[in-house]
Amino acid sequence: MDKKVSRIAVLTSGGDSPGMNAAIRAVVRTGNYYGLEVYGIMRGYQGLLEDDIYRMDNRSVANIIQRGGTILKTARCKEFRTPEGRKKAYDNLKARNIDGLVIIGGDGSFRGAVEFSREFDIACIGLAGTIDKDIQGTDFTIGFDTAVNTAVQAIDKIRDTMDAHDRIFIIEVMGRDAGYIALHSGIATGAENILIPEQKTDIEALVASLQEKERRKKLVNLIVVAEGDEFGGANEVARVIKERMPQAEARVAILGHIQRGGAPTCLDRLIASRMGYHAVECLIQGRRNVFVGIMNNKMNYVPLEKVGKKKGTINEEWMKIVKILAS
Amino acid sequence: MDKKVSRIAVLTSGGDSPGMNAAIRAVVRTGNYYGLEVYGIMRGYQGLLEDDIYRMDNRSVANIIQRGGTILKTARCKEFRTPEGRKKAYDNLKARNIDGLVIIGGDGSFRGAVEFSREFDIACIGLAGTIDKDIQGTDFTIGFDTAVNTAVQAIDKIRDTMDAHDRIFIIEVMGRDAGYIALHSGIATGAENILIPEQKTDIEALVASLQEKERRKKLVNLIVVAEGDEFGGANEVARVIKERMPQAEARVAILGHIQRGGAPTCLDRLIASRMGYHAVECLIQGRRNVFVGIMNNKMNYVPLEKVGKKKGTINEEWMKIVKILAS
Amino acid sequence: MDKKVSRIAVLTSGGDSPGMNAAIRAVVRTGNYYGLEVYGIMRGYQGLLEDDIYRMDNRSVANIIQRGGTILKTARCKEFRTPEGRKKAYDNLKARNIDGLVIIGGDGSFRGAVEFSREFDIACIGLAGTIDKDIQGTDFTIGFDTAVNTAVQAIDKIRDTMDAHDRIFIIEVMGRDAGYIALHSGIATGAENILIPEQKTDIEALVASLQEKERRKKLVNLIVVAEGDEFGGANEVARVIKERMPQAEARVAILGHIQRGGAPTCLDRLIASRMGYHAVECLIQGRRNVFVGIMNNKMNYVPLEKVGKKKGTINEEWMKIVKILAS
Amino acid sequence: MDKKVSRIAVLTSGGDSPGMNAAIRAVVRTGNYYGLEVYGIMRGYQGLLEDDIYRMDNRSVANIIQRGGTILKTARCKEFRTPEGRKKAYDNLKARNIDGLVIIGGDGSFRGAVEFSREFDIACIGLAGTIDKDIQGTDFTIGFDTAVNTAVQAIDKIRDTMDAHDRIFIIEVMGRDAGYIALHSGIATGAENILIPEQKTDIEALVASLQEKERRKKLVNLIVVAEGDEFGGANEVARVIKERMPQAEARVAILGHIQRGGAPTCLDRLIASRMGYHAVECLIQGRRNVFVGIMNNKMNYVPLEKVGKKKGTINEEWMKIVKILAS
Structure with missing residues (x-):
């Protein structure tokens, strides 16, 4: 050789x-x-x-x-x-x-x-x-596979307490420019809404769907947000929800650096x-x-x-699956 | 009967x-x-x-x-x-x-x-x-045992990335009135500092010890804070550290609701x-x-x-062990 | 529609x-x-x-x-x-x-x-x-992905005790006709040998390599075996090793049904x-x-x-990687 | 000093x-x-x-x-x-x-x-x-606490597949002279039977209870056995059950060395x-x-x-709790 x-x-x-x-x-x-x-x-x-x-x-x-x-x-x-x-x-x-x-x-x-x-x-x-x-x-x-599994395991845990309390949870996962962790972990945990940088967040539609659930007294809702979502991350989403739905119990969890570590x-x-x-x-x-x-x-x-950053595109198939399965 | x-x-x-x-x-x-x-x-x-x-x-x-x-x-x-x-x-x-x-x-x-x-x-x-x-x-x-093990596993993961970057990490665990989760998870993860509601936080001593490490170019440091620490939680501790040590890389992680769930x-x-x-x-x-x-x-x-809330008292033996083992 | x-x-x-x-x-x-x-x-x-x-x-x-x-x-x-x-x-x-x-x-x-x-x-x-x-x-x-991760986590644990004792461990994973679980989990845990149904087991070469390690006093060795390996599973491999190397400490672990369950x-x-x-x-x-x-x-x-069973073929690239990385 | x-x-x-x-x-x-x-x-x-x-x-x-x-x-x-x-x-x-x-x-x-x-x-x-x-x-x-939690997590996984198949599972955990791991992990996983060295195994009563379940078509049953049980370990228990109840599906899982490792x-x-x-x-x-x-x-x-081996004694309170809770 x-x-x-x-x-x-x-x-x-x-x-x-x-x-x-x-x-x-x-x-x-x-x-x-x-x-x-x-x-x-x-x-x-x-x-x-x-x-x-x-x-x-x-x-x-x-x-x-x-x-x-x-x-x-x-x-x-x-x-x-x-x-x-x-x-x-x-x-x-x-x-x-x-x-x-x-x-x-x-x-x-x-x-x-x-x-x-x-x-x-x-x-x-x-x-x-x-x-x-x-x-x-x-x-x-x-x-990536480790990070997304860490996120899934963390969200599974949060779902236990979310269900016990019938709450809205807004969970922020990593991903400054890309929504992959949010998309994968959100689907895998049955999230009702997944907010990613690749897609404009329709906050009005989100609030309307929550209000509809509130009317039906079924206000348990899991929202997974990528940190780089253009609307502004979990805290900003929570702020708007609380403003528009003052009776609702909305909690924020930012998973943070646990997503970088682990076996x-x-x-x-x-x-x-x-x-x-x-x-x-x-x-x-x-x-x-x-x-x-x-x-x-x-x-x-x-x-x-x-080799540059992958330009995020919306995977229309997955977005449709999210919508259907979270119903 | x-x-x-x-x-x-x-x-x-x-x-x-x-x-x-x-x-x-x-x-x-x-x-x-x-x-x-x-x-x-x-x-x-x-x-x-x-x-x-x-x-x-x-x-x-x-x-x-x-x-x-x-x-x-x-x-x-x-x-x-x-x-x-x-x-x-x-x-x-x-x-x-x-x-x-x-x-x-x-x-x-x-x-x-x-x-x-x-x-x-x-x-x-x-x-x-x-x-x-x-x-x-x-x-x-x-x-309690589940929550503290969840905290330990999360901090173990964060330690991986903390060590990779030689950073200060300030991790907030649950405990509004009691420092048990902070104390146990901090000892179990080898935290250098553990800040709990039962004890007044000597922020000056903490900053001084970090500055000493900075001088020796050994600035990796894990601080575990109970959310109810009288000094004000992880974000407040981080604010002071960043103010006093602008060169240092300090990160905050708030473990939050994952501590409530899980098997x-x-x-x-x-x-x-x-x-x-x-x-x-x-x-x-x-x-x-x-x-x-x-x-x-x-x-x-x-x-x-x-039956009321347990009045937190400082466990002097554990505090001594923390000091000795984190050295 | x-x-x-x-x-x-x-x-x-x-x-x-x-x-x-x-x-x-x-x-x-x-x-x-x-x-x-x-x-x-x-x-x-x-x-x-x-x-x-x-x-x-x-x-x-x-x-x-x-x-x-x-x-x-x-x-x-x-x-x-x-x-x-x-x-x-x-x-x-x-x-x-x-x-x-x-x-x-x-x-x-x-x-x-x-x-x-x-x-x-x-x-x-x-x-x-x-x-x-x-x-x-x-x-x-x-x-499959869950089963193989369960196997990996189990083998990681066994490696702790294997390393503590400097032992040979022969670990059997599921796979009656296919060696995928053995191959993936073996690579991921740094196994020295991986025995799969798709490939004839050269037991003589295996024993020779262990004897060479014994001579060098470096007899820690992880062998991952698919249950359907044609040579006969972990117990049979262990029997031959013990017969040929009576001084060696060889242990068997059969992971079994844990591989079917879990989140x-x-x-x-x-x-x-x-x-x-x-x-x-x-x-x-x-x-x-x-x-x-x-x-x-x-x-x-x-x-x-x-749609029938996938005919197992040996992935030559992976076999080469196993050989190189386990050295 | x-x-x-x-x-x-x-x-x-x-x-x-x-x-x-x-x-x-x-x-x-x-x-x-x-x-x-x-x-x-x-x-x-x-x-x-x-x-x-x-x-x-x-x-x-x-x-x-x-x-x-x-x-x-x-x-x-x-x-x-x-x-x-x-x-x-x-x-x-x-x-x-x-x-x-x-x-x-x-x-x-x-x-x-x-x-x-x-x-x-x-x-x-x-x-x-x-x-x-x-x-x-x-x-x-x-x-001990780690080993018993490892056993519990493994049995949880096996329960998934046991329940999916409506089977008898006989799971052997470590403990040559002491039944602590079997007792604790058995209670924590809701085992119907726990066989430990400290207590003579009434195999006839065990078989009779399984036969009664078989008659009621409810033959899902988890048996946790300490390796040192005087009756002879999981394989021996399985042998007797299969002999006496040839129609029943009984599976054995020996957890083995995973109980020694892990964080x-x-x-x-x-x-x-x-x-x-x-x-x-x-x-x-x-x-x-x-x-x-x-x-x-x-x-x-x-x-x-x-300091010698702790002489195992039967904890009558726990044995009663096992019987009541597994019903």
Whole structure:
């Protein structure tokens, strides 16, 4: 085999997501299997700049496949956006003869890599590590399945108390630009309403449906809202409901950061393992600056500079199913 | 056996808590075992006033021991605080010859029962159903163990992402008057600081310790706050920290209503079953207007009018352990 | 819309799987939404023969989307394999003017339906409800994702004790004809060896690798075996290992029926909801005797008589990944 | 303070149990807090003999409070039962000037310590680390609460499939000499029968009750059996039932080693932290060869040689409750 790289490094960047450790493990073990030297970079680009880099053997990734978070930690790094910063990063890699870099993170993390790979002779591979599932070129992102199951389990619990009290509950899940977590967790928990950034919220129709239920004395209602909903999140929805229906008992729950942690699901461990393996295969085969996704159960390679946020579109089929099943 | 009661009813009142269904099941099955007729009252005192009462056989409580919430639902009821309300309640019970009543709820629910039993010939038995563990006369309240384990699991997840980012996290758990959930979940998750209503929060010392960590570049810190902490809850703590340490990354997570739901733990199912069984035994033995608690693993019977909120005291031993172990 | 059916019934058949309740809910609510009368049949074909059939409105499927098992129960039924049995079944449907039937179960359940639909004027729709994922024409079966996550969580727990003792563990998961649960759960838990029916077990190579580890004093090893592995299941594997390596500590764990139960995962709730919705759409559109699967995220309709067990093939890519990552 | 010891070591021994890591953490941090040098010994007495001992600072126990298993690993060690073995152990401790030893394990582990402390000048402190709860002198053992909740969650899952099929299920839980796990998990899951070592199994009465149910066509029945039940475990119970009731569908599930692993519950983390803290306090105060238990929520110190297996007695109150509630 004609090895195109001999030493590679891996980092995690941006918001952490469950399954990042499984991806790190796959990169390290595949690299070592093929005789490459593998390095881990702490705290994303920040550690790359600060030369916080260490050698990883197979034991260093033992017993992490089931852990949430990332053993390499993650951070934001403004300095990497400057040419000086990137030069420093390059020098740290070159000092170790590292010529391949695997970046596990969101689309923001890839933009830095694109600049970097244009300026310097480092082959960059991007893997989608984000709970938001809002990355082009892949059906799966590492962490989404875990996050949405965490949301579902939390909403199941809240439903117990909602039903006990016959209340309205407005539950906010993560998703600044994309409604995937809200849509999936809302359907899975039988939510009556799902408010997502991809769709204009018809607050009047929502209030009217609640008032109709109030008239029939059946005012139990679960509303799942993406944090990035254009109407303004759970607190804003609650404010309007309380204003318009002062007798109603409406409660807000913001699930927050629990959605980022926890042991990854089977699916997240599998796709992370598969993507991590293929990232190294790519480097060995001499691919440069590609994003490694999975589409229709096949690997999908996209030039890194073409990978952006997935433009949310309303899935009309699901919206119809929501409407029918919540009746 | 000289049966002092022949027909009994059970209701759940106040905030719901996991394990209430196990208690209802125990009341119903023990009652039926002893040949009493057992009735369920929907939505606490509200359903009692509205005559929302139905007969319960053993099948009606099949397969509920593992469910969160309460199949009898719960509600607040202002009208029961009036003599007219209580008269209506009495008439509804008497119309069915019900002469014993089991109330599963918090100390507020017991106050209504005390008035009621003074005015009318109904034997009332109180069982502690609250996640807050703030009731006198018992080591356990139904729901506390589940709530605190839910909090622990949620904080474990947040710790994954906290560690990945090296952040300060301020997590608010339930407990308006009592710090039990905060204290137990904080110790169990290795929190550096635990802020509870029973103790004055020394915000200056807290900020100083964070600043010291910041100087040593070790600024990962978990703070667990009871919602009723006198300093003002997680958002207020975060506000001060951000004001005083503008560079620090501090995040807030308010666990909220997930703490009320979910399948009860083994312990909550056991104590609920045991309390429910003894509630009926009490009625059969002719006890009236008692609270049925468990102390030092023995049943503890207290006149219902003497049962109030447990006055929180600082457990000095635990406070010392927290300080030592979080170092 | 030209309604081809006016009354429909739904049943669950064969081994139960988590998510069946979500599918029942979707069938019932979609049917009611379109103005059909919907009936539930208890205990599969057995209840159909015994006329154990009842009307289902939207409330009858409230709060079940998150429950394991099946509210319609399931059973095996030999009598339905006879012409007389099927005649009785038909009479019971016709007495209620039911002309559409949704069968949620495995490939064995579909074979009965194929016979039935040939003999009588009942439109049958099949949905894949099985934890084994071994049905042609669909990427997903209802229950697989939950079962495999249950297996993963159980193996994670066993790994704690395995690591504490430095032991060999041989864990048997479900899968009589198909190795999907073993393969997915084995990869996700970092198993060193995965034994599946689709592949001949090289027991000599396995023993040799364990002996090599024994020599290096690194004898911790996780072996995941499908119950239908041709070599003979976990106990047989353990017997050979103990015979050949009498000093080694080898333990067996057979996960068993826990894999069939529990709250379904988000994914299983989604696919069950989607399949249930489309089953009714099919009936309304006049489709008859089709299987409703999902392939490449699109609905896939296959004549029911063509749907058999998926022939297991070895996924060479995954086998390579297993070998590399477990090193 | 007059420090009686200056260097201490901690080990885990016997079967592992969830919460051992929390206890190790407490010993290490309390020791370091008081200025002692703390050492960890790998694999119990085996590592002590093999001089597998290393220094532990506070960071070495960071982020382990929530982990199952034991980071110090555990093993059985025959050689420690010999005077020569114990001499070697002593030499290894003395070479480091270690004069205090904390043993976390079951009663078998304490017996070794008693011999050891008689022969040599090492202060030994025993903490009850076992899922079986069968140790005298303490209401709690580290790991029991987690194990019993794991059993409850597994049985909940099996109940889903049991109810779907109307079957008899015979579930075997851990407990060779003690029925605590069976009793607690059986009550909490509404088991109809609970078979424990402390009580003679009346198999005839059991079969008769099942036959009565069979006659009434209500043959769903959950039997929880302790592995050490004198009648012979789940398989033996199933054999008799199948022999006597050939038509009945009886299934066996042996929960096995999942009961040893998993993240510890809040309670197990708390008692482990408290016991670990007090173990070091004991050493500092000059106590020697004591067992540190908790009774009636107070610390209970017992001479180590007096601590044996708790003699199981039948709790008549619970047995009555089981009978009444399972009806």
